[in-house]
Amino acid sequence: MVVAPKATARRAGQHRGLNRGSLTRELIVGAALRILDEGTAAGLTFARLGKELGASPTAVYRHFPSRESIVIAVADELIRLAIEDYEPSDVWEDSLRDLAERAWNTFAQHPAAAMHTFYRVTRGPHEIAAVDAILAAVHQAGWTGREAVLHYQTFSTLVLALSGSNAARLSASLDRAGEGPEWMQEYLPADPSRVPYVSALRDDLPQTDRRRVFQRLVEVLLDTMRADLPAKS
Amino acid sequence: MVVAPKATARRAGQHRGLNRGSLTRELIVGAALRILDEGTAAGLTFARLGKELGASPTAVYRHFPSRESIVIAVADELIRLAIEDYEPSDVWEDSLRDLAERAWNTFAQHPAAAMHTFYRVTRGPHEIAAVDAILAAVHQAGWTGREAVLHYQTFSTLVLALSGSNAARLSASLDRAGEGPEWMQEYLPADPSRVPYVSALRDDLPQTDRRRVFQRLVEVLLDTMRADLPAKS
DNA sequence: CGGCTTAGTCAATGACATTCACTAAAGTGA
DNA sequence: TCACTTTAGTGAATGTCATTGACTAAGCCG
Numbered sequence: 001m002v003v004a005p006k007a008t009a010r011r012a013g014q015h016r017g018l019n020r021g022s023l024t025r026e027l028i029v030g031a032a033l034r035i036l037d038e039g040t041a042a043g044l045t046f047a048r049l050g051k052e053l054g055a056s057p058t059a060v061y062r063h064f065p066s067r068e069s070i071v072i073a074v075a076d077e078l079i080r081l082a083i084e085d086y087e088p089s090d091v092w093e094d095s096l097r098d099l100a101e102r103a104w105n106t107f108a109q110h111p112a113a114a115m116h117t118f119y120r121v122t123r124g125p126h127e128i129a130a131v132d133a134i135l136a137a138v139h140q141a142g143w144t145g146r147e148a149v150l151h152y153q154t155f156s157t158l159v160l161a162l163s164g165s166n167a168a169r170l171s172a173s174l175d176r177a178g179e180g181p182e183w184m185q186e187y188l189p190a191d192p193s194r195v196p197y198v199s200a201l202r203d204d205l206p207q208t209d210r211r212r213v214f215q216r217l218v219e220v221l222l223d224t225m226r227a228d229l230p231a232k233s
Numbered sequence: 234m235v236v237a238p239k240a241t242a243r244r245a246g247q248h249r250g251l252n253r254g255s256l257t258r259e260l261i262v263g264a265a266l267r268i269l270d271e272g273t274a275a276g277l278t279f280a281r282l283g284k285e286l287g288a289s290p291t292a293v294y295r296h297f298p299s300r301e302s303i304v305i306a307v308a309d310e311l312i313r314l315a316i317e318d319y320e321p322s323d324v325w326e327d328s329l330r331d332l333a334e335r336a337w338n339t340f341a342q343h344p345a346a347a348m349h350t351f352y353r354v355t356r357g358p359h360e361i362a363a364v365d366a367i368l369a370a371v372h373q374a375g376w377t378g379r380e381a382v383l384h385y386q387t388f389s390t391l392v393l394a395l396s397g398s399n400a401a402r403l404s405a406s407l408d409r410a411g412e413g414p415e416w417m418q419e420y421l422p423a424d425p426s427r428v429p430y431v432s433a434l435r436d437d438l439p440q441t442d443r444r445r446v447f448q449r450l451v452e453v454l455l456d457t458m459r460a461d462l463p464a465k466s
Numbered sequence: 467c468g469g470c471t472t473a474g475t476c477a478a479t480g481a482c483a484t485t486c487a488c489t490a491a492a493g494t495g496a
Numbered sequence: 497t498c499a500c501t502t503t504a505g506t507g508a509a510t511g512t513c514a515t516t517g518a519c520t521a522a523g524c525c526g
Contacts, residue, residue, distance in 0.1 A: 019473090019474090019522075020472085020473055020474080020522050021473085021522095022474080023473075023474080045512080046513075046514065046515085047512085047513075047514095055474070055475090056474060056475050057514095058475070058476080058514095058515085058516090059474045059475075061514095061515075061516090062472080062473050062474070063473090066514080067515090115352075118398070119348075119398055119401035120405060128428050128431055129427070129428060131430075131438070132427075132428035132429070132431045135430030135434065136430055139430060145434070145437065146437055148430075149438055149440075152438075153446050154446050154449060154450060157395065157398070157446050157450070158391075158395075158450060160398065161394040161395045161397070161398035162390065162391075164398060165351070165352055165390070165393065165394035165397060169352050172352060194362070194365075195361050195362060195365035197364075197368035197381075198361055198364050198365045198368060201378070201381065201382055204378065204379055204382045205382055205385075208386055213386050213387050216387060217387060217390070217391060217454070220453060220454060221450070223457070224456070252492090252505090253491050253492055253493095253503085254491095254492080255504085255505080256505080278482065279482075280481080280483095288506090289506050290483095290506095291483095291485090291505080292504070292506075294483095294485085294505095295503080295505070299483085299484080300482095300484090
């Protein structure tokens with residue numbers, strides 16, 4: 001599915017009556033990602049996609065059976081972007097840290113796309129490559145078999161969940177940019193005495209650096225993994 | 234907004250022409266949660282809501298300005314359910330563990346609702362109560378001020394992200410129950426040599442107990458917190 | 467060169483959120 | 497008890513959306 005077609009007549013962005021090989025899965029996925037990036041999380045429609053591609057909205061159905069399937073393709077594209085140029089380090093912790101940062105950054109750069117995809121299984125080639133990259137680092141550390149799988153699952157669950165949640169929050173706040181006041185200060189409820197700690201810390205609570213929390217948690221996990229390391233052979 | 238109305242004429246589930254006080258925010262939120270629980274994540278529509286309430290679909294607009302606002306109310310309801318009957322323990326670790334389990338369980342019981350809400354800020358009373366409960370445990374452990382906030386953020390980020398991601402995955406797999414084969418075995422790509430570790434572990438990879446991974450990560454965090462504990466006064 | 471496959475197009479359908487004018491039920495004040 | 501006001505529930509209308517099916521012509525195969 002990823003093989004590029006003959007590309008016989010790829011006249012860039014026509015407006016009426018496209019030629020035969022004008023649309024490809026890659027082109028469509030790229031357009032979808034661009035649309036998701038530019039604004040609201042709900043902005044990905046067939047109409048918008050058609051405009052972006054200079055084609056009829058329904059033309060896309062020749063390449064994808066449903067909106068759903070486009071989203072899944074975007075998911076794999078996101079993974080591809082994340083592990084593009086990735087090179088494993090000699091130090092397994094650095095490899096995992098690098099992979100974690102890549103996931104976080106890619107998701108943060110494409111929040112709307114990430115929030116719709118991070119919890120999905122794409123079965124795509126890049127997803128499997130990413131799994132393999134993590135497993136490679138885990139093996140490098142010294143784990144094998146079931147133990148390796150356990151550490152892979154813990155690491156990837158943590159990284160995906162935190163990066164995806166961050167993307168979802170980013171996307172949600174971009175969506176309502178320009179509405180009521182930000183939740184920053186309004187964290188104050190009716191009766192302060194029922195929530196004494198929140199009231200006392202009202203000025204400190206709103207300031208969250210989610211990236212720092214993420215990095216902290218990744219380091220916590222890496223430390224724990226290091227302490228669990230199997231005896232060297 | 235949470236104050237129950239006079240409840241003058243709450244004739245349960247009529248079918249035509251409801252009386253005046255028949256609908257309340259609570260009734261609507263309950264119906265919305267029921268609808269989300271029964272099936273697809275996209276099943277929450279005004280039409281469906283009207284049917285569930287035995288009212289006109291548009292009647293709901295008298296209590297909520299938009300679909301979005303209903304979802305936010307459901308979010309706060311979910312938090313309410315999660316911390317219902319919560320009692321802090323004498324041991325701060327037990328309190329945090331309990332809160333973590335409650336979030337996980339509630340989200341797992343209402344996957345569709347959770348996946349649409351876990352990344353949102355409701356500003357509702359229950360959200361604030363939950364924050365306060367976590368902060369109470371953190372203070373009990375001995376942290377105050379900015380340090381307390383940091384530990385609160387780390388804990389809640391971890392728990393919400395993991396519980397929410399789990400809900401999203403649960404909801405997604407419920408949605409496509411009865412489609413193609415589960416992703417269990419098909420994790421095998423084109424060229425096995427490009428992904429040696431995945432190929433070697435193909436039989437172990439599919440078996441994930443996400444709850445166990447969650448509990449593991451919570452314990453890892455609690456251990457790290459314990460090690461960072463401030464000196465006793 | 468004639469026919470076949472199929473990508474892109476066009477029009478139609480049905481589900482959906484949201485708006486608006488309407489009506490009457492509940493509350494209010496005397 | 498009776499006008500009077502407010503507003504919750506209704507029904508019809510609008511515009512957006514995903515998806516489908518029939519149609520047409522572009523490229524391919526012989």
